Amino acid sequence: MDKPKLKKWQEPVNIKSYPMGSTCDSDHLTSINAGWRTYKPVIDHEKCIHCLRCFLVCPDGVIDKLKENLEIDYDYCKGCGICAYECPVKCIEMVKEEK
Numbered sequence: 001m002d003k004p005k006l007k008k009w010q011e012p013v014n015i016k017s018y019p020m021g022s023t024c025d026s027d028h029l030t031s032i033n034a035g036w037r038t039y040k041p042v043i044d045h046e047k048c049i050h051c052l053r054c055f056l057v058c059p060d061g062v063i064d065k066l067k068e069n070l071e072i073d074y075d076y077c078k079g080c081g082i083c084a085y086e087c088p089v090k091c092i093e094m095v096k097e098e099k
């Protein structure tokens with residue numbers, strides 16, 4: 001899976017540089033997870049039935065389904081736990097991050 005484009009944050013130089021309205025360019029992420037995630041999802045591949053529900057519900061689109069086993073991109077996963085909540089066979093465990 002190709003990673004999203006990562007654009008360096010440009011400090012606005014004046015008021016016109018700030019995004020206006022409710023939307024702005026969304027073809028990129030400005031940063032990877034900077035270490036603030038408390039829990040991370042871990043998939044038990046033995047129990048996974050490949051229903052792809054986690055892939056469909058992940059709000060950040062960080063679950064890769066192209067390989068034999070699903071793969072979570074921890075650079076961008078925010079640890080929201082939606083995938084674990086929605087997994088029908090409960091094979092995604094939210095594991096506390098270690099320092």
Ligand code: SF4
Nearest residue numbers: 058077078080081083
């Ligand atoms: S914890 Fe949230 S962001 Fe991370 S893979 Fe699951 S649904 Fe996606």
Ligand code: SF4
Nearest residue numbers: 048049051052054087
């Ligand atoms: S929701 Fe659970 S069973 Fe379905 S593909 Fe994801 S990890 Fe596997």
